Amino acid sequence: MTRERRHGVTVTTVIFIHRKRTTPALYSFKMVQIACATDVEEGLYDAIVVVSDGIISLTKLDKLCPDLRGSIEAFSKIDHSLDKGKVSLIPTDKFHARRIVYASTGTVHKDFDDVRRYTKAGTAAAEASLSAGVRSPLLVVVPSERFPNAALMAALGFLHALYIPLNVVQCDKPVPKVDLLGILEVDGTEYAAHRVPLPLVYLLQALQRSFDVTRDIGDGDPQRMCPAKVVEYVKGNFENSSVRVSIIDDVEQIRRDYPLMSAVSRCANAIEEHKARLIWLEYDGGDETETLYLVGKGVTFDSGGVDLKVGGAMHGMSRDKYGSAVVAGFFRALDELKPKGIKVVGCMCMCRNSIGSNAYTCDEIITSRSGQRVHVHNTDAEGRMAMADVLTEARERALKAKNPHLFTIATLTGHLVLTYGHCSAAMDNGPARAAHYAEQLQHTGDEFGQPVEVSRLFSEDFDFHSAKCEAADLMQANTEPSARTRRGHMGPAAFLMRVSGVDKSGSDSARPLKYTHMDIGVSMGEFPKTSFPAPLLALIAQHVLPKIG
Structure with missing residues (x-):
């Protein structure tokens, strides 16, 4: 002391x-x-x-x-x-x-x-x-x-x-x-959970700083936390820390390496501070026994694009970046608590779904990073587009990592909110389900007051996203809102698996990879009240606290 x-x-x-x-x-x-x-x-x-x-x-x-x-x-x-x-x-x-x-x-x-x-x-x-x-x-x-x-x-x-x-x-x-x-x-x-005695005040310090980062980004208004400002905030927050930060902001590089995200950001590129940014974060606790890859949706404002949100549905869409906010908060906790034996790589996919003369539209067919042709049906399904190519890259890295587990974290569907209300949902692929990951996270969430429901994927969810024409391989979404679509929060997880190639890393593959998709809906609380970061605490309790000491 x-x-x-x-x-x-x-x-x-x-x-x-x-x-x-x-x-x-x-x-x-x-x-x-x-x-x-x-x-x-x-x-x-x-x-x-x-x-x-x-x-x-x-x-x-x-x-x-x-x-x-x-x-x-x-x-x-x-x-x-x-x-x-x-x-x-x-x-x-x-x-x-x-x-x-x-x-x-x-x-x-x-x-x-x-x-x-x-x-x-x-x-x-x-x-x-x-x-x-x-x-x-x-x-x-x-x-x-x-x-x-x-x-x-x-x-x-x-x-x-x-x-x-x-x-x-x-x-x-x-x-x-x-x-x-x-x-x-x-x-x-x-x-004293996981048999690690930790003074409560010390833990509160770490969690509160983690929560502050998540709230600052997630609750921040669309201009104060536009992509450029989020970069500025994250770089300042992790200066002289154990977290390494790297930024990709070149329009041509994003167009080449992350074409689906580039399409979403195309209209916003007319304004410098609204241009897409990828914020890569890395923490290495040494002698890792597991490697986590966290991909967060960071849509700083979602107008719906050409499929415009109407009737007041745009209100509160500055919180569509909360998945990325949770990723940033998780890394703040890593830096505060310094867990051992874990490596974490995160990417905050920051972009804006604007509407204008250069906006991406339905009917476009875009070739993704994985080489699959994606037929756009609904520009308001931009979150999966923003994360898909980054998940592809995360899979590429994970194939060489020790005990990897891939995650996507996003405020993705209204269907999730109608289904589970205030709860997040976790959806495992085959290898993650074999490890009972979602059930374990559900139990941890119950212990820490952040309920997580478990949703399962079926073959129909994958079939749903097969293209309806010869010109494309995958259908990005249907033309209906998720809330009016059967299994409307499960389908996006299946799409992300297919477009990224994660479906090729199932239990029957030579190199199985665990993958969990988390749709967090409004689990952080209703806009515009101050959010209570979820499922951040559940993730910290599951992955960080057991490795302290």
Whole structure:
């Protein structure tokens, strides 16, 4: 553990071995300070924020702070609704803070309750605290036997409300919403999944920085996060880091090597900052036992192209870059947590689906990187076009890699939203299904409050994308919106496999390759509210946390 002065604040760096501390360990978040506290009476806090599934559970805190339960129980005799999923402000003279913000999760014991109860309670507690003028809250999460990650999820929910949008930061130079956020150590407050003890505050630091990157890019407006600005942001964010960044922005190179993406970007090329960019990221943890290839859809604004979105359907399409935002956030987590034995290669496919005289149109037949001729039927199916050639290149690289696994991550279809609502969906090819990858990710997502549904692919999904004419090999899409198409979120996965050649790397091939397509829909939350990055946390928990230490 080392200490140094930064901007007048004592900052303590904590290694993976957890130690009790007599002074807070402060970490600088994006405009937020977070501290690990061991006592509710440290005198630094102006409110004690308690998240619990019920007053009866407060007995778990008796050894640490016995007066806390008494204050809340006394108030419950006045307000009988205290435990019904609400937030209450309780005055007290038992503590220096003089007020308790009590956030009830509501029921957590029914069959279909999950750990997101704690996330929502944490966010509600933060909003109530800010409304009450709290500047230095101390967060106390009562442990849950059913949900080991309750403290982590409540803290992430609390921090969610403290996020300040990028444009506000850049234009208004706001003060932080709080001066200090304390996390009380309850039973050590360590994240210990996969048998890796990790101080909660350390993990929160890494996750929050990862979330900030994802939100900045994913929530950013179409101009502030146009392709050129995303490049600028990513290069700045990963400067002097363990992540190597390389950019492809030459129009001719993109036309030659990524012809399907080039078609989508053709109209946008008239404006320099809207031109397509490919942002390649690479992290190498050394002695890798697995290699991940993450391809993210990064459409900074989707007008639908010539198949124009109408009737207000264009609203919110600046979030069509969220797949790439998740890729960037994943690499931020890699740099923060430094997992060993894993290599990750990512590509953010940044482009804009504009409409104009040079826009790509239906009826065009375009030869892809893999040499297959693609018949365009719907210009609003641009996401698969933006990722297809990059997936082809990722497959080319993966054939030479150690234990590779290919991914595409995209806000791809309305069909997914109608089918699964707030959940992401994972679709495995044969080798990935044999490894039960999607089911494992689903289980991890449940543990960390990011539900992932498993969708399966069938031969009909592949047949659907066979060309209907001799001039082409593949049909890019049909002419209907995905929401009016049977199996509308499974077909795009099959198309991506066929156009990239991944279907040639199945279980029966000489070199099987695992591939998982993730359609993330609106799993990050409804526009224009601040997003909660999904399935980012599930992916970090699945691939990064087990390799720390």
